[in-house]
Amino acid sequence: MNVQTTIKQSVPERLARVREVMAREGIDALLVPSADPHLSEYLPGYWQGRRWLSGFDGSVGTLVVTADFAGVWVDSRYWAQAEKELAGSGIELMKLLPGKPGALEWLGDNVERKGSVAVDGTVMALASARQLQERLQAREVRLLTDRDLLDEVWEGRPALPANPVYEHLPPHAPCSRVEKLTRLRESLQEKGADWHFIATLDDIAWLFNLRGSDVSYNPVFIAFALISQTQAVLFVGSGKLDEHLRQLLAADGIEVRDYGQVDAALAALAPSSRLLVDPARVTCGVLQSLDAQVALIEGLNPTTLSKSCKGEEELVHIRQVMEQDGAALCEFFAWFEAQLGKQVITELTIDEQLSAARARRPGFVSLSFSTIAAFNGNGAMPHYRATEASHAVIEGDGLLLIDSGGQYLGGTTDITRMVPVGQPSLEQKRDCTRVLKGMIALSRATFPRGILSPLLDAIARAPIWADLVDYGHGTGHGVGYFLNVHEGPQVIAYQAATTPQTAMQVGMISSIEPGTYRPGEWGVRIENLVVNREAGSSVFGDFLNFETLTLCPIDTRCLQPELLAKEERDWLNEYHRRVRERLAPLLSGDALAWLEARTQAL
Numbered sequence: 001m002n003v004q005t006t007i008k009q010s011v012p013e014r015l016a017r018v019r020e021v022m023a024r025e026g027i028d029a030l031l032v033p034s035a036d037p038h039l040s041e042y043l044p045g046y047w048q049g050r051r052w053l054s055g056f057d058g059s060v061g062t063l064v065v066t067a068d069f070a071g072v073w074v075d076s077r078y079w080a081q082a083e084k085e086l087a088g089s090g091i092e093l094m095k096l097l098p099g100k101p102g103a104l105e106w107l108g109d110n111v112e113r114k115g116s117v118a119v120d121g122t123v124m125a126l127a128s129a130r131q132l133q134e135r136l137q138a139r140e141v142r143l144l145t146d147r148d149l150l151d152e153v154w155e156g157r158p159a160l161p162a163n164p165v166y167e168h169l170p171p172h173a174p175c176s177r178v179e180k181l182t183r184l185r186e187s188l189q190e191k192g193a194d195w196h197f198i199a200t201l202d203d204i205a206w207l208f209n210l211r212g213s214d215v216s217y218n219p220v221f222i223a224f225a226l227i228s229q230t231q232a233v234l235f236v237g238s239g240k241l242d243e244h245l246r247q248l249l250a251a252d253g254i255e256v257r258d259y260g261q262v263d264a265a266l267a268a269l270a271p272s273s274r275l276l277v278d279p280a281r282v283t284c285g286v287l288q289s290l291d292a293q294v295a296l297i298e299g300l301n302p303t304t305l306s307k308s309c310k311g312e313e314e315l316v317h318i319r320q321v322m323e324q325d326g327a328a329l330c331e332f333f334a335w336f337e338a339q340l341g342k343q344v345i346t347e348l349t350i351d352e353q354l355s356a357a358r359a360r361r362p363g364f365v366s367l368s369f370s371t372i373a374a375f376n377g378n379g380a381m382p383h384y385r386a387t388e389a390s391h392a393v394i395e396g397d398g399l400l401l402i403d404s405g406g407q408y409l410g411g412t413t414d415i416t417r418m419v420p421v422g423q424p425s426l427e428q429k430r431d432c433t434r435v436l437k438g439m440i441a442l443s444r445a446t447f448p449r450g451i452l453s454p455l456l457d458a459i460a461r462a463p464i465w466a467d468l469v470d471y472g473h474g475t476g477h478g479v480g481y482f483l484n485v486h487e488g489p490q491v492i493a494y495q496a497a498t499t500p501q502t503a504m505q506v507g508m509i510s511s512i513e514p515g516t517y518r519p520g521e522w523g524v525r526i527e528n529l530v531v532n533r534e535a536g537s538s539v540f541g542d543f544l545n546f547e548t549l550t551l552c553p554i555d556t557r558c559l560q561p562e563l564l565a566k567e568e569r570d571w572l573n574e575y576h577r578r579v580r581e582r583l584a585p586l587l588s589g590d591a592l593a594w595l596e597a598r599t600q601a602l
Contacts, residue, residue, distance in 0.1 A: 033124060040220075104135060121286075195276065205483060346394065401524065510532075528549070
């Protein structure tokens with residue numbers, strides 16, 4: 001039986017049960033965000049309430065349920081997927097568009113005057129809760145954040161993960177946790193804060209040089225942290241740290257308490273305390289334990305900026321990881337080209353073979369996200385994922401999009417490449433060439449140090465806009481160091497807010513991944529990772545440019561080379577020369593022959 005059909009069939013029943021509870025409690029609308037108490041992108045099963053209740057499997061989306069309406073708001077990356085998965089469920093697809101109302105605006109406009117909206121406050125960002133509260137006040141609507149309605153109806157709800165925590169050790173972790181805590185405390189002193197509360201899992205993993213496997217694809221663990229000038233408390237599930245690791249942490253002045261004790265610890269802070277929190281990275285429910293007199297100092301978590309700026313020792317390991325990851329890709333592509341037409345290859349086969357190639361490389365830990373192998377029309381869904389129930393066979397003519405990445409002890413990778421199958425059409429080649437022009441344009445850019453990263457987006461889009469084409473997702477995101485494949489504070493997307501925290505600094509790693517998507521036909525995306533480096537200074541200030549980190553050929557058979565300007569052709573030829581030089585020593589046989597063939601100059 002089709003798995004997705006089973007999910008659809010149960011959704012109306014789940015909605016009915018939730019509506020019964022809402023009616024009993026006098027609740028007019030229920031808001032279910034895609035979030036947990038740590039505001040993670042990828043969620044442990046316990047907090048996948050939006051997915052459980054709606055049947056929509058995308059990683060991002062917001063569900064609203066009323067007595068006579070249910071809708072999921074998603075951006076353009078998920079429209080095709082959501083339309084398919086929500087069909088017949090009784091839940092409407094609500095398309096997020098620039099300038100159009102989202103879920104919070106809809107609630108502010110549609111809930112009856114003096115009604116009530118419920119949301120589990122432990123999974124709603126403080127900033128979002130304030131925004132919703134402001135919208136609801138105009139209609140005298142109450143916002144209830146002290147209950148988890150799903151817990152009453154979710155039979156078989158998964159337990160919290162209990163996977164062990166381990167150390168991220170030198171040489172891959174060149175900076176000790178004592179050094180990191182010292183820098184953090186200096187920041188607290190500058191901000192006039194007595195305490196700092198951290199809920200985001202990658203910040204905690206980075207600060208304490210610890211890693212885990214509680215969240216799919218991200219080497220993090222469920223925890224909170226509370227820091228002062230004299231104390232550092234890590235709240236983590238009992239049994240997740242062995243005695244040896246506890247002793248090491250204690251020797252570094254770090255106290256370990258049970259995960260469930262965080263509320264009591266926050267409640268115990270003196271009323272005169274000044275607590276630093278990031279309103280976009282902590283939930284309103286977790287902070288409800290605080291004494292009302294505790295003063296909140298609001299700003300970006302200092303660790304968020306610190307971990308985004310990779311040091312030279314980390315970059316040495318990252319470059320080595322890029323070589324190993326690139327070599328794994330070459331081995332895979334050599335296998336793919338040799339076997340295409342000789343055996344049945346599906347999108348699932350590609351995932352299996354590529355994952356196996358990475359797993360053979362030193363320092364590999366896991367994938368960094370679920371591999372996207374999307375042939376022709378499936379490529380038009382930016383976050384497509386093949387399943388046993390629904391996937392394509394790679395045959396005929398067209399374009400294969402492969403977006404994949406790995407977690408290694410020395411870094412995190414994320415790369416997208418286009419592969420020709422049979423004879424791609426002229427229009428497909430034009431799309432690939434246009435997207436490559438966008439990627440090259442931004443890769444070659446020089447820009448002022450401290451420029452707000454969303455402003456760089458237009459550089460990549462300009463060659464694409466020139467042909468009256470666009471794409472709905474951002475051009476780039478930050479990437480962690482053996483951490484989350486998506487991290488901040490920088491983001492290259494004109495839709496993002498141009499806040500001071502998005503300023504580009506030396507050592508930040510970002511993706512550059514423009515695209516083009518033609519629903520039902522094909523999708524194109526080409527992606528490299530780059531790092532900000534110093535480009536020089538003048539009377540006009542300090543400037544940065546990008547070093548391209550990703551090492552893998554860009555298949556020129558997908559291109560119309562005559563559409564590339566000389567400087568674009570020169571960039572591609574030089575890139576391929578460096579790829580060949582760096583990867584050849586790690587390859588032999590068919591993989592080396594493939595590398596040499598695919599890096600020939602245009």
